[in-house]
Amino acid sequence: MPSIGKDLATIRKHLGMSIEDIQHATKIPLDTLKSIEDNSIFESKEEIQTYIRSFVRTYGRKLKLDDELVVEALDRQEVGGYSHQLLQGYPELAPKESRPEKTPPQKLEEEPEDVKSAEPVSQESEEPDQPESEENTPEKAAAAPKKEAEPGQAPNVHNVNWADMGKKFSKPKNGAPVQLIGIGVIAIFIIAIVYFVFISDDTESGQTAQMETPPVPEETIRGGESSGIPLDLSDEPEQSTEPTTPAELDDTLYITIYAANDRLDPIRVWSDLKPRIDPYWIEQGLALNFEFQDTLRFRGQYSRMLVFMNGHRIDNFREQYFNAGENSVELTRSIFEDDPKWATPIPFELPPNVDEPDSVANRPSF
Numbered sequence: 001m002p003s004i005g006k007d008l009a010t011i012r013k014h015l016g017m018s019i020e021d022i023q024h025a026t027k028i029p030l031d032t033l034k035s036i037e038d039n040s041i042f043e044s045k046e047e048i049q050t051y052i053r054s055f056v057r058t059y060g061r062k063l064k065l066d067d068e069l070v071v072e073a074l075d076r077q078e079v080g081g082y083s084h085q086l087l088q089g090y091p092e093l094a095p096k097e098s099r100p101e102k103t104p105p106q107k108l109e110e111e112p113e114d115v116k117s118a119e120p121v122s123q124e125s126e127e128p129d130q131p132e133s134e135e136n137t138p139e140k141a142a143a144a145p146k147k148e149a150e151p152g153q154a155p156n157v158h159n160v161n162w163a164d165m166g167k168k169f170s171k172p173k174n175g176a177p178v179q180l181i182g183i184g185v186i187a188i189f190i191i192a193i194v195y196f197v198f199i200s201d202d203t204e205s206g207q208t209a210q211m212e213t214p215p216v217p218e219e220t221i222r223g224g225e226s227s228g229i230p231l232d233l234s235d236e237p238e239q240s241t242e243p244t245t246p247a248e249l250d251d252t253l254y255i256t257i258y259a260a261n262d263r264l265d266p267i268r269v270w271s272d273l274k275p276r277i278d279p280y281w282i283e284q285g286l287a288l289n290f291e292f293q294d295t296l297r298f299r300g301q302y303s304r305m306l307v308f309m310n311g312h313r314i315d316n317f318r319e320q321y322f323n324a325g326e327n328s329v330e331l332t333r334s335i336f337e338d339d340p341k342w343a344t345p346i347p348f349e350l351p352p353n354v355d356e357p358d359s360v361a362n363r364p365s366f
Helices: 004-014 019-026 030-037 049-062 067-078 085-089 113-117 138-143 162-169 176-212 317-321 333-337
Strands: 219-222 225-230 253-259 264-271 274-282 286-292 295-299 305-309 328-332 359-362
Touching: 004 019, 004 030, 004 049, 004 067, 004 085, 019 030, 019 049, 030 049, 049 067, 067 085, 253 264, 253 295, 264 286, 274 286, 286 295, 317 328, 328 333
Parallel strands: 286 359
Antiparallel strands: 219 225, 253 286, 253 305, 264 274, 264 295, 295 328
């Protein structure tokens, strides 16, 4: 039965790498790597699916496999439809039964011998030869004048004037399509003239209205005396002075911890919504959301992580918010209430030369 673990082991051996080489490069425990290769990790109910996918993707990167191909293989593994997708780049490693078979070219059906031997029967052989007399030749028939039927004589083949009959039945050609096209062209020409005349009249009337508009005095005059109040002649609309309501923080807040520089092995997190210290192993390239209402504390390899609030990066979090009594970085709601920007979600503010997270998920519950 096809499995991701067996195919990873096949590619690893093909590349001349040992399982200890993979363990040294990825820092994944050796027992975990062996459970991946014998496919038992996918059957274990104790392992968290997020961690399984992270381990397999990290393994695939060290084998130079395309990450999208590994994700597709994991999706098929979950639904029981995996079929050696990881071996697409190594067709020589795929089992023979999964390789596409080459179908031999089909031979054209040979025609039966009866059809080949059949020869068209000449019409000349069916009709007896009739010698043409000089009177029956086509030239003589065309040159001979047609005899018209005498009055009182019944018309027959020889005395009917076929040319005159053709003229009687032919219909005179109708020139209606040409006339309709000409009428249509004239109508379009007239419409175009009327349109340009109408546009020119509107332009002239607009200019005339502008010229006849009397100048507006700069001051209002009452009884011959200046009131001293200048008129506002600007056409700009008055700007609204209504204050905009700043965005407010939700009741439940989320802090995102991103393993940007290396694997977090592990970090320990406490929050008022989950008041116990739990460890979390986060592979490089992954980010987890941690929820809280008023207080959240975490500690770990601070230099390897980036911390965000609604996508806004929290700079110098260790220097600003380290609680020596708890030996942890402590973030509280009051920190984010002073500035309304924290309540507006934005894309991650990443420093230069740092890629987007491969995936972002809520912390697993256990």
